[in-house]
Amino acid sequence: MPTKPAPIKKAPAKKAAEKAPEPAPEPAPAPVEAPPAEAPPAEAAPAEAAAPAEEAPAEAAPAAEAEAAPAAPAEEAPAAPADDTPPEEGGDSTAPAEAAAPAAEEGAAAPSEDAPTDAAPTDADAAPADAAPAEADAAPADAAPAEASPAEAADPVVVEEPPKAPTPPPPAVPTSAPLDLFVEDVNDTSLTINWRTPETIGDSGLEGYIIEYCKDGTTDWVKAQEEPTQANRYCIRNLTTGDLLRVRVVAVNPGGRSEPGTLADPVPIREVGERPKIRLPRHLRSKFxxxxxxxxxxxxxxxxxxxxxxxxxxxxxxxxxxxxxxxxxxxxxxxxxxxxxxxxxxxxxxxxxxxxxxxxxxxxxxxxELPGPPASIKLVDFWGFNAALEWTPPKDNGNTEITGYTVQKADKKTGEWFTVLEHYHRLTATVSDLIMGNSYIFRAFAENQVGISESCAVTKNAATIQKTGIVYKPPEYQEHDFSEAPKFTTPLSDRAATVGYTTKLLCSVRGSPKPKIEWLKNQMIIGDDPKYRQISNQGICSLEIRKPCSFDGGVYTCRAKNAQGEAAVSCKLEVKQIIVSEEKGK
Incomplete structure (x- = not known):
């Protein structure tokens, strides 16, 4: 351990602080181990003794390693004082040693933020190899708090952004001009005007309206009221009779005055005898x-x-x-x-x-006027006894709407036109009931409220109704058997006749086939006796006895025969003799 701490230079430390991009978080205190006798290259020494200095900026580490690789071992390098460090390059690398020396003298932990703050901007050129042992020897055991763990030094720094100022509201904008000014009333001393609300009001709202007027030919506008009015109507009073005034209305809001809405013509201040009024006839109130x-x-x-x-x-x-x-x-x-x-x-x-x-x-x-013809008509298809048509509206509708169409057909043999559809509203139609074997052409007219178009549109192609192999086969009916045996519907009745007076016997019979009629007297066939006359007509059978005598009385029978059978009816005829008394004869 050195006997005298290295002096502290304030200026380089301040310069290093200016280079640091941002302060590192405060590291936790950790014990410092002395380097071994044979220290590794210079790049390893700062890793143990001053780890925060080399690990603070990520991109600066590779550059520091590349510059410190050829440095001498730490034991051979002399412990150079901090004063011999170059002022430009050594200021950053010696900052931990300068910070650790006073910390050892005072016997207290140095502030953790000094070491990373000074070492943070370490560049590749600012890390000399001989600074490592000086830092290792100069750092006493009491200076352990100056070191920080690599995990804590690598944590990202969160910087709170200052609160943003509130966005100022947009400036107020004046409204658009009042609309449709007109004179509602005028007399010798007052003028009443009316108007509509401006089309654009804006977010700032509408405070009211200011009415101004001036004499025609001048620009001396006078306010008609002191405070803005909220109504859309105002009466200007105390005017001079005979003046010719121009009037305008201005809308007001926090944005200021709007463009004025002005009366189109100046207004004479005088009483109007009778206001103008148009009495429009009823038939002109709708479309004429x-x-x-x-x-x-x-x-x-x-x-x-x-x-x-x-x-x-x-x-x-x-x-x-x-x-x-x-x-x-x-x-x-x-x-x-x-x-x-x-x-x-x-x-x-x-x-x-x-x-x-x-x-x-x-x-x-x-x-x-009358419309033009349909623009075109087309034969779409034909089948069986039908033909499908399609047409387009006329180009000229006669200046009124089309109310319908008239469709006609013509046989090419005769060329005569016949109407098949009238007042028809659609643009497609199917014409039916065409005759087999004939060819037809079609045409269409347009109609409006005036009438039918003078010309028409005609199909280019003809619809030929083909003959099909249809053979008419009449229905077969089962013949009804009307055969019937003779049956008398009216029998003979007993009769009484007078000698010399012709009499007749009558009966009726039915049967199919027509039965053969025979008359018998006392079971004997009368035959062709001229005394008797036999008649059979429509089932009515009669036997006329001409001038009968007493011998002609008896039983008469009418017999009817056919293939189905026979039938007979009989009656009794009595012929009476007229008795003339002798007394009468005398």
């Missing part, structure tokens, strides 16, 4: 439709005193006086067009104005 070529004569009455100033606009532009004539009187305005054309369609605006008061009316005029 006329056909091309028709005359247009619109009469629009109005009121107002003194005489209002009447003006017209079409779609926001002045009227074309070559096409539209306007005639104004004290009570009405007349819009006259000799022959309406489609370009005359549009929105006409009529305005009547008395001083600052104004009334407007809008009239929508639509000039229409």
């Amino acid at each position: 439709v006329k056909q091309v070529g028709e005359q247009i004569n619109l009469v629009i009455p109005f009121i107002g005193k003194p005489k209002p100033v009447v003006s017209w606009l079409k779609d926001g532009q002045p009227l074309d006086t070559k096409r539209v004539n306007i005639r104004n009187s004290d009570k009405d305005s007349i819009l006259f067009i000799r022959q309406g054309q489609r370009e005359d369609s549009g929105v006409y605006e009529m305005s009547v104005k008395v001083d600052s008061f104004e009334d407007k009316a809008l009239i929508t005029l639509q000039i229409v």
Whole structure:
């Protein structure tokens, strides 16, 4: 151990402190072991005696090892005092020895932060080999607290960042200008105006409005009130009759004044006899439709005193006086067009104005005509007795909407057109019930509220309905057997006849096939006896006996026969003799 501690140089230590990038954490005290007689190269000595100095910066360690490799062993190097250390390079490496000497004299532990602080910026050029034994010999046992373990020296240093200042709020911005200023009322001494809220208010809000006015031709604006008003209406009082004033309104908020909203025209301060008012006829309140070529004569009455100033606009532009004539009187305005054309369609605006008061009316005029034909029509497909068609809307709709289509077909043999669809709204259709073996072409017309288009679109291809191998086979019906045996529906009735007076026997019979009728008298066939007349018609059978005598009485039978059988009915005929008394004869 040396008898005299090395002197402490303050200036190099201060320079080393300035080079250190950041202070190392405070190391724990550890015992210091003296180096052996034959010390390893210089790079090992600082590892044991002054470990914090070489391990503080990670990238500086390899450079220190490379520079200290050819140094002599620690036992051969003389213990050079701290004063012989070069001022530029040795200041950093001798800092632990200088810090350890006073610590040994005082017998107390040196502050742990001196060693790593001075040794932290150690460079490759600032680590001489002969400094190792001086540090080892100069460090007494009491200086052990100056050392720190490598594990603690390697821990990262956490530096708390200072709190950030709060972001200042954005500066307040004025609002946009008030909208749509108009005069609500005016008389000899006051003026009432109205306006709408600005379109853009902003985050800073709206404090109110300031109303200002000045005489026309000057720039001496006068505030109408002391404090901003929150309402969107204000009455300026105590005005001079006959003045012509310009008025503006400014919105105010923390950002300042907005752009002013100004009345379009100066306002004369005087009483208006009668405000202007347009009395628009009912039929002009909706869309007014006329056909091309028709005359247009619109009469629009109005009121107002003194005489209002009447003006017209079409779609926001002045009227074309070559096409539209306007005639104004004290009570009405007349819009006259000799022959309406489609370009005359549009929105006409009529305005009547008395001083600052104004009334407007809008009239929508639509000039229409027949539409053009569909742009195209196509035969999409045909099968069986059907054909599918498709067409496109007309390019010219006649300035009004298309209300439907009319589809027609024509047989190529005759060329005659027949309507198959009328007032049809779709753009596709299927035509059915076509005749087999015929070829058809189709055409389509467009319709609107005026009527059907004058021209049409015709299909380029024809739909040929092919004949198919269909053979008509009539249905087979099972024949009904109407065969029936004879049956008398009306039998014979007994009769009484008078001699000399013709009589007739009647009955009716049915059967299929038609039965054969025979008459019998007392079971004997009468046959072709001329005294009897046999008639059979539609099942009615009759036997006429001409001038019967007493011998013609008896039992008469009618018999009917066919293949199914036979039937018979009988009756009794009595022939009476007329007895003439002798007394009567005499």
